[in-house]
Amino acid sequence: MTAVITRSEGPLYDGADWDYDKIKRVYDAIEHIAQKELGLDVYPNQIEVITAEQMLDAYSSIGMPLMYKHWSFGKHFARDEMLYRKGMRGLAYEIVINSSPCISYIMEENTMTMQTLVIAHAAFGHNHFFKNNQLFQQWTDAHGILDYLEFAKAYISQCEERYGLPAVERVLDAAHAIMPQGVHKYPKKRPLDLMAELKRNRDRQEYQEQTFNDLWRTVPRPAGGRQPSRTVSERKKLLGLPEENLLYFLEKKAPRLEHWQREILRIVRHISQYFYPQKQTKLMNEGCATFVHYTIMNRMFERGMITEGAMLEFLHSHTSVVFQPEFDDPRFSGINPYALGFAMMQDIQRIAESPTEEDRQWFPDLAGSGDGIAAVREAWANYRDESFVLQYLSPALIRKLKLFSVRDDSEDPYLLVENIHNERGYRNLRRLLARQYDLAYLEPDLQIVDVDLAGDRKLILHHRVTNGVLLDEADTKAVLRHIANLWGYEVQLVEVSAVSDAILKEHAVTAPTAMVA
Amino acid sequence: MNIIDRRLNPQGKSLANRQRFLRRAKEQVVKAVREASSKRGIQDIENGDKISISTGGVREPTLHRARSGGVRDYVVPGNHEYVEGDTIPRPEEGGGRGREGSPDGEGEDDFRFVLSREEFLDIFLEDLELPDLVKQKVKQSESFSLTRAGYSVSGSPSNLNLVRTMRNSLSRRIALRRPKPDELLELERELADAEARGDDPERLEEMRRHLDHVRLRSRRIPFIDPIDVRYNRFESVPKPIAQAVMFCLMDVSGSMTEHMKDLAKRFFMLLYLFLKKRYRSVDIVFIRHTHEAKEVDEETFFYSTETGGTVVSTALEEMQRVVRERYPENEWNIYAAQASDGDNMSSDNARSAALLRDGILPLCQYFAYIEVAAEHNMGLSALGRETELWRTYKLVQRPDLPLAMRRVRSRREIFPVFRELFARDKVGA
Numbered sequence: 001m002t003a004v005i006t007r008s009e010g011p012l013y014d015g016a017d018w019d020y021d022k023i024k025r026v027y028d029a030i031e032h033i034a035q036k037e038l039g040l041d042v043y044p045n046q047i048e049v050i051t052a053e054q055m056l057d058a059y060s061s062i063g064m065p066l067m068y069k070h071w072s073f074g075k076h077f078a079r080d081e082m083l084y085r086k087g088m089r090g091l092a093y094e095i096v097i098n099s100s101p102c103i104s105y106i107m108e109e110n111t112m113t114m115q116t117l118v119i120a121h122a123a124f125g126h127n128h129f130f131k132n133n134q135l136f137q138q139w140t141d142a143h144g145i146l147d148y149l150e151f152a153k154a155y156i157s158q159c160e161e162r163y164g165l166p167a168v169e170r171v172l173d174a175a176h177a178i179m180p181q182g183v184h185k186y187p188k189k190r191p192l193d194l195m196a197e198l199k200r201n202r203d204r205q206e207y208q209e210q211t212f213n214d215l216w217r218t219v220p221r222p223a224g225g226r227q228p229s230r231t232v233s234e235r236k237k238l239l240g241l242p243e244e245n246l247l248y249f250l251e252k253k254a255p256r257l258e259h260w261q262r263e264i265l266r267i268v269r270h271i272s273q274y275f276y277p278q279k280q281t282k283l284m285n286e287g288c289a290t291f292v293h294y295t296i297m298n299r300m301f302e303r304g305m306i307t308e309g310a311m312l313e314f315l316h317s318h319t320s321v322v323f324q325p326e327f328d329d330p331r332f333s334g335i336n337p338y339a340l341g342f343a344m345m346q347d348i349q350r351i352a353e354s355p356t357e358e359d360r361q362w363f364p365d366l367a368g369s370g371d372g373i374a375a376v377r378e379a380w381a382n383y384r385d386e387s388f389v390l391q392y393l394s395p396a397l398i399r400k401l402k403l404f405s406v407r408d409d410s411e412d413p414y415l416l417v418e419n420i421h422n423e424r425g426y427r428n429l430r431r432l433l434a435r436q437y438d439l440a441y442l443e444p445d446l447q448i449v450d451v452d453l454a455g456d457r458k459l460i461l462h463h464r465v466t467n468g469v470l471l472d473e474a475d476t477k478a479v480l481r482h483i484a485n486l487w488g489y490e491v492q493l494v495e496v497s498a499v500s501d502a503i504l505k506e507h508a509v510t511a512p513t514a515m516v517a
Numbered sequence: 518m519n520i521i522d523r524r525l526n527p528q529g530k531s532l533a534n535r536q537r538f539l540r541r542a543k544e545q546v547v548k549a550v551r552e553a554s555s556k557r558g559i560q561d562i563e564n565g566d567k568i569s570i571s572t573g574g575v576r577e578p579t580l581h582r583a584r585s586g587g588v589r590d591y592v593v594p595g596n597h598e599y600v601e602g603d604t605i606p607r608p609e610e611g612g613g614r615g616r617e618g619s620p621d622g623e624g625e626d627d628f629r630f631v632l633s634r635e636e637f638l639d640i641f642l643e644d645l646e647l648p649d650l651v652k653q654k655v656k657q658s659e660s661f662s663l664t665r666a667g668y669s670v671s672g673s674p675s676n677l678n679l680v681r682t683m684r685n686s687l688s689r690r691i692a693l694r695r696p697k698p699d700e701l702l703e704l705e706r707e708l709a710d711a712e713a714r715g716d717d718p719e720r721l722e723e724m725r726r727h728l729d730h731v732r733l734r735s736r737r738i739p740f741i742d743p744i745d746v747r748y749n750r751f752e753s754v755p756k757p758i759a760q761a762v763m764f765c766l767m768d769v770s771g772s773m774t775e776h777m778k779d780l781a782k783r784f785f786m787l788l789y790l791f792l793k794k795r796y797r798s799v800d801i802v803f804i805r806h807t808h809e810a811k812e813v814d815e816e817t818f819f820y821s822t823e824t825g826g827t828v829v830s831t832a833l834e835e836m837q838r839v840v841r842e843r844y845p846e847n848e849w850n851i852y853a854a855q856a857s858d859g860d861n862m863s864s865d866n867a868r869s870a871a872l873l874r875d876g877i878l879p880l881c882q883y884f885a886y887i888e889v890a891a892e893h894n895m896g897l898s899a900l901g902r903e904t905e906l907w908r909t910y911k912l913v914q915r916p917d918l919p920l921a922m923r924r925v926r927s928r929r930e931i932f933p934v935f936r937e938l939f940a941r942d943k944v945g946a
Contacts, residue, residue: 047518049524051524335594420600
């Protein structure tokens with residue numbers, strides 16, 4: 001590192017206790033390093049001190065400070081609380097929200113060193129990522145999300161008052177069940193703007209209220225209405241099929257939903273969409289935050305801004321965060337996103353600053369470019385987990401982690417080791433690992449393909465099966481029941497092989513006996 | 518940057534969600550509570566507890582792939598020995614990958630969480646169909662009152678103890694030799710006199726210096742210093758409530774079925790809750806009897822079976838003995854509850870009645886006899902065929918004696934026995 005080392009007068013704080021003055025001092029020091037030296041670009045920060053119970057609260061409402069009410073949040077709270085009370089699980093040190101201002105929660109029982117770490121990690125690491133990564137820029141509106149949640153919460157509680165808890169709960173249950181299938185994966189014609197939509201929605205409601213005239217209800221309608229379309233392709237085009245966003249389709253096209261039920265589907269869909277970039281960038285997001293806090297803490301230590309004791313405490317918690325157990329370790333539960341993300345970003349910095357011959361071959365553009373931090377920033381801005389691994393996972397790191405790939409074919413009695421960390425394996429390993437982060441590959445490929453408009457209005461979904469992995473039977477049945485509740489008629493799901501178009505399995509549920517409302 | 522302290526925000530933000538969840542899982546929770554309360558000890562009934570419900574009604578299904586079947590690739594770290602083409606035996610359940618499905622394919626564990634004391638009691642009491650008012654009474658925690666408990670160095674101004682403070686101030690002033698106002702006046706007067714007399718200037722100078730010194734000293738040593746200040750300290754102590762002992766008597770001869778014992782246990786639990794609310798400490802004595810009686814622990818009381826005849830008087834004698842030895846009646850409030858299916862040796866009836874009337878009832882605040890019957894055996898006993906013991910006790914019963922008798926067939930009927938107890942309470946209060 002070539003940064004000029006200036007010794008400050010002494011450590012910024014001493015001992016474990018924190019107070020607002022110390023936090024302010026430390027924040028200013030971190031801000032200086034982050035913005036002037038690392039070139040981070042962040043939303044304004046808002047740091048909120050909370051208790052353990054409030055942390056559990058935040059946990060159960062998927063990390064958001066406001067959320068509508070639903071029993072599933074209570075369920076998660078009950079479980080998290082028990083695990084925490086029994087000491088089976090610690091709490092996260094922080095939660096950070098992709099909003100502007102960027103809200104980071106810090107816990108009151110953290111020591112001053114932990115608060116420093118958390119500020120560097122969340123208020124600068126995550127914050128920079130939220131503001132600069134292209135996925136977040138494209139899909140989320142950090143300025144509007146809190147207002148939108150406020151609206152959602154108020155709207156749903158209004159609905160509960162007006163239509164009763166059970167009716168609202170039924171819609172929410174159904175919507176939650178297909179929440180993962182409620183996102184647009186590709187931009188539609190018009191980019192999503194939560195703020196404008198919210199405003200338009202309010203205006204629309206106001207307009208409707210102002211221009212309401214009961215007389216219109218009594219006007220006779222033309223008999224018969226529009227004739228059902230004849231050809232399949234015409235019908236599909238009319239309905240916008242095939243459609244993979246189940247929530248969107250049901251919200252717009254389900255024939256028997258009330259207006260408020262559509263609005264609730266829309267709320268759940270927006271929240272799902274808001275979290276979609278986070279699901280795609282878990283590895284990078286955590287890697288970015290970990291890389292930032294590690295760099296900042298080290299620079300602070302070099303300048304004598306934190307004591308040796310604090311540094312040791314920091315290293316202790318840092319190493320446990322980036323600990324990666326090996327596959328045969330009882331603690332192994334998959335690849336730790338903190339560990340891999342952090343390792344890859346350090347690797348990028350190394351390749352940029354002091355590349356080996358191998359690196360020059362593999363990364364001709366990156367190797368030796370000189371400014372490691374700039375190279376990492378570039379990666380943060382332009383990739384998601386899958387493309388990030390595909391682009392940057394280096395042979396050196398594959399060797400270091402001793403990665404290997406295993407093929408599990410249910411037809412064979414054993415598992416087969418396909419690739420290990422050698423010349424032949426690097427590219428395959430990189431491709432396979434990248435696929436482990438590809439949501440489009442991880443989540444089943446489901447689409448609504450047709451509706452039998454002329455007949456019994458049966459909704460037909462297809463699951464394109466890759467590698468012969470079918471859907472989980474019991475859960476699928478339950479979800480189809482939820483879909484049928486929203487759709488109002490029979491629902492059928494066909495599992496089709498992606499290779500041969502052969503039908504592998506069919507699930508169906510009959511029309512709900514009672515209406516949703 | 519803003520720092521906001523949210524710690525004082527209203528707590529329990531998730532309460533509404535929790536209630537929704539409990540309502541949703543009601544059926545399973547009630548079942549789990551019922552099981553838990555039959556397993557746990559009488560004295561533990563008060564504590565909230567971890568309960569475990571099946572995930573049935575509270576599952577959140579999603580569309581996801583099955584956990585087995587098909588072809589999958591995994592990339593994992595930590596290769597030590599494998600090369601391409603090696604085969605690994607498929608790991609057993611829980612090994613290696615740790616995400617294999619469970620054998621029945623359901624793959625989801627029971628859902629465990631902790632019910633608070635309030636929630637547990639709510640559901641427990643609901644099962645017994647208590648009126649709401651009574652539930653409140655049973656659930657109420659004990660009340661506290663403030664008592665003086667010495668002095669403290671911090672407190673609110675209204676609790677300032679003037680006498681203590683002044684005493685400390687005085688002793689400090691003496692210890693540090695703060696000049697008294699009288700001394701100061703005296704010196705001033707002397708100086709004035711000396712000046713008027715036109716004394717030796719050197720001496721005058723010295724007197725002035727001395728006076729300045731004394732003034733300075735009295736300024737530096739304050740009259741009342743923060744370290745003198747004392748406040749009255751208060752401690753909240755539980756209201757002094759007398760102690761009570763509860764005797765559980767039960768016939769454990771072969772004719773008592775599990776159902777009967779369960780009814781008896783619930784009655785004992787309810788009585789315990791009630792006593793717990795009124796008395797600071799409640800002891801429980803378990804006495805079981807066949808043709809002989811013995812004091813036992815709770816476990817043995819409910820779960821071990823004995824064979825033998827049925828002689829009720831032995832239990833009453835045993836109770837008398839325990840009272841004599843450990844619970845003198847002038848120090849303890851004595852409650853007793855007897856559960857039986859009503860059998861007794863005919864030859865023992867007279868003796869039991871006499872013991873109850875002359876030995877036991879004078880000692881007791883309240884003696885409840887509940888006769889438990891099999892749930893389906895409605896016919897005969899309901900139509901008034903009175904059992905041996907019932908007839909015997911009925912002879913003893915008089916309005917002025919604290920004896921309540923009830924027949925109980927199902928859980929729902931347990932409460933009526935209690936109503937009498939509470940009715941008495943109202944008269945007494």
